[in-house]
Amino acid sequence: MVRAATVRDVRGRVMKICIIGAGAIGGLLAARLCASGADVTVVARGAQLEAIRERGLRLTAEGEPDVLARPKAAARPADVSGQDLVVLGMKAHQVAAVAPDVPGMLAPQGLVLTAQNGVPYWYFMKQPGPHEGRQLEAVDPGGVVAAHLPLDRIIGSVVYPAAEIAEPGVIRLIEGNRFSLAEIDGQKTERLEAVSQAFSGAGFKAPVVSDIRAEIWTKLWGNLSFNPISALTGATLAGICRYPASRALAADMMREAQAVGEALGVRFRIPLEKRIAGAQAVGEHKTSMLQDVEAGRRTEIDALVGAVVELGRIVGVPTPTIAAIYASVKLLEETRAA
Numbered sequence: 001m002v003r004a005a006t007v008r009d010v011r012g013r014v015m016k017i018c019i020i021g022a023g024a025i026g027g028l029l030a031a032r033l034c035a036s037g038a039d040v041t042v043v044a045r046g047a048q049l050e051a052i053r054e055r056g057l058r059l060t061a062e063g064e065p066d067v068l069a070r071p072k073a074a075a076r077p078a079d080v081s082g083q084d085l086v087v088l089g090m091k092a093h094q095v096a097a098v099a100p101d102v103p104g105m106l107a108p109q110g111l112v113l114t115a116q117n118g119v120p121y122w123y124f125m126k127q128p129g130p131h132e133g134r135q136l137e138a139v140d141p142g143g144v145v146a147a148h149l150p151l152d153r154i155i156g157s158v159v160y161p162a163a164e165i166a167e168p169g170v171i172r173l174i175e176g177n178r179f180s181l182a183e184i185d186g187q188k189t190e191r192l193e194a195v196s197q198a199f200s201g202a203g204f205k206a207p208v209v210s211d212i213r214a215e216i217w218t219k220l221w222g223n224l225s226f227n228p229i230s231a232l233t234g235a236t237l238a239g240i241c242r243y244p245a246s247r248a249l250a251a252d253m254m255r256e257a258q259a260v261g262e263a264l265g266v267r268f269r270i271p272l273e274k275r276i277a278g279a280q281a282v283g284e285h286k287t288s289m290l291q292d293v294e295a296g297r298r299t300e301i302d303a304l305v306g307a308v309v310e311l312g313r314i315v316g317v318p319t320p321t322i323a324a325i326y327a328s329v330k331l332l333e334e335t336r337a338a
Contacts, residue, residue, distance in 0.1 A: 014037060014039050018086050038202070052169055058170045138309070
């Protein structure tokens with residue numbers, strides 16, 4: 001259950017939180033944080049913005065009472081200021097468009113939480129080693145995001161819930177409740193603990209982790225394989241895992257990705273087959289990439305798959321299967337756009 005009036009900053013003030021992008025995950029966060037007592041603003045557009053302004057934001061989940069919240073709603077990031085926390089709730093390829101406005105949204109000690117799937121633009125930042133500070137073109141072409149977002153204000157996260165927009169203003173939670181949080185240099189800080197407490201007060205599991213990159217790879221391991229296969233075939237997670245050929249294809253992609261991750265010093269904490277079994281257990285769920293394809297939206301293919309191909313080139317690990325699937329989804333996007 002959500003505990004009311006618990007979302008406060010380190011000075012005991014009600015935390016002002018803006019979530020840019022009130023889609024499935026952004027809407028989930030906004031509904032629960034608002035219901036728990038935070039001062040929440042969402043930046044949305046179109047039918048979603050209109051619905052939130054008129055009727056509020058409703059969160060539904062099987063076996064749980066609905067959560068009805070009434071966050072403030074704005075059409076542009078530039079219309080919001082003085083925020084203790086700005087959550088980038090959109091997809092990775094959408095961040096560059098809002099990045100120039102984010103610094104002006106922050107209070108003097110305000111933070112920015114990145115909640116994108118895939119490899120984050122900051123992956124090599126504040127990470128000592130041969131690649132420290134290196135820019136990933138697949139995620140941040142031209143370095144636009146890095147040039148505008150203040151690095152010392154960034155909090156990283158790994159987002160585990162699966163959700164969808166049931167209709168404008170209504171978010172359906174499918175499964176999952178965890179948002180792992182971290183300073184990108186692995187430090188434990190008072191400000192990070194405050195964000196963790198805010199999320200916990202809203203009913204989420206929000207552990208502070210010291211090795212965020214290992215968690216990124218654990219989730220990415222499945223996303224880089226199941227998402228594009230789903231987008232190309234129209235199959236659900238359970239369908240991909242049941243069919244021997246597609247299960248084997250996913251496993252091949254995951255083996256290549258594991259070799260890349262290990263070359264970067266990442267230790268994979270669970271066996272590959274257990275990771276596949278976990279995806280199968282989710283059931284007849286359409287991946288977010290398949291949902292995007294069906295809706296005619298641009299996918300997260302670059303952050304989820306293209307970035308792994310780029311990382312493979314950086315560390316000298318071949319990724320032929322991943323590259324082939326990446327090219328196929330990029331072509332699908334091109335033909336649909338044409």
